[in-house]
Amino acid sequence: MKDAFSYIRFSSPEQAKGDSFRRQSEKADAWAKANGYRIVKSWEDLGVSGYRGQNATKGDFGEFLRAAAAGELARDSVLLVENLDRVSRQAPRKALSRFLSLIDCGIGVVTLTDGALYTAESLDQDKSGMLLFGSLMVMIRANNESRVKGERVAAAWERKRLAARDKAHRLSDRIPGWLTPGRDEAGRRTCTENTKRAGIVRRIFEETVQGLGHRAIAKGLNRDGELSFLSQTAWQPSSVSKIIRSRAAMG
Structure with a gap:
């Protein structure tokens, strides 16, 4: 054969x-x-x-x-x-x-x-x-x-960017887990900091600087009874890694 x-x-x-x-x-x-x-x-x-x-x-x-x-x-x-x-x-x-x-x-x-x-x-x-x-x-x-699909996607994102600039619309319904979506008095979308979750993010970065690995950080969060943002279950090393690598954490 x-x-x-x-x-x-x-x-x-x-x-x-x-x-x-x-x-x-x-x-x-x-x-x-x-x-x-x-x-x-x-x-x-x-x-x-x-x-x-x-x-x-x-x-x-x-x-x-x-x-x-x-x-x-x-x-x-x-x-x-x-x-x-x-x-x-x-x-x-x-x-x-x-x-x-x-x-x-x-x-x-x-x-x-x-x-x-x-x-x-x-x-x-x-x-x-x-x-x-x-x-x-x-x-x-x-x-x-x-090519046509790419042009359409690019045009759609450009409309979202203009709406974000002129009308305070979020670019996407997906926002970082340490933010809470809402609306102001004019009905425009807003994002506010979830204090507890933002503290977890700061802890993850601080422990990374101290030399702890993703697995050790996840074990510590689970030991303290903290739940992951999306699944509301135990933290996994991969979840810690995503936060460390996310540009959204830069603000």
Whole structure:
């Protein structure tokens, strides 16, 4: 049996709660079984953007590309992806270059949505050029979709920033756990300090300066009967770490 590699990517952490991972996994398994391949390794970039190429520079896909370029992967093996936009949503020139460089390493690319197999041989033998042209059109569409979405999100945040400046509206309903939301006499949103919780934040920073680790700080808070802000349960080292790293604590 020939080797296959599956690659699963989605952009936002929220998608992990949905059906994306299961759908992509099952499609890869089904194709491999039906075509005489075995999946020898799965690569995953969950919650990693393909628009700015982060999956290829910081994610698992970057490791896959380096292994392919180094000749560590068997030639004639294939990469299984749901669609080409899982590989990249960058500008079409960059996406096409990465796609072709992978194929030049002897790795085929299978798009599970339509069952298309892209290899050096299939592209070279396609006299009409439609196979390559079709892949380029997918890349153009994916990049345009991400660009438009980015522009809409940026415009929405700009409106929120203006509302925050002119009408004292909070940018988001999510505020630091040591603040209490409210409204003034004019009905505008306000935030006031929760004295008890702010004291806990100061304690966390003071104990950090003293050299205590996140685990030791969490144990001390739990020993004193303090509850974490969001879950109202015992403190975890990760919760302490988030407060230490949060820029919101700077005011």
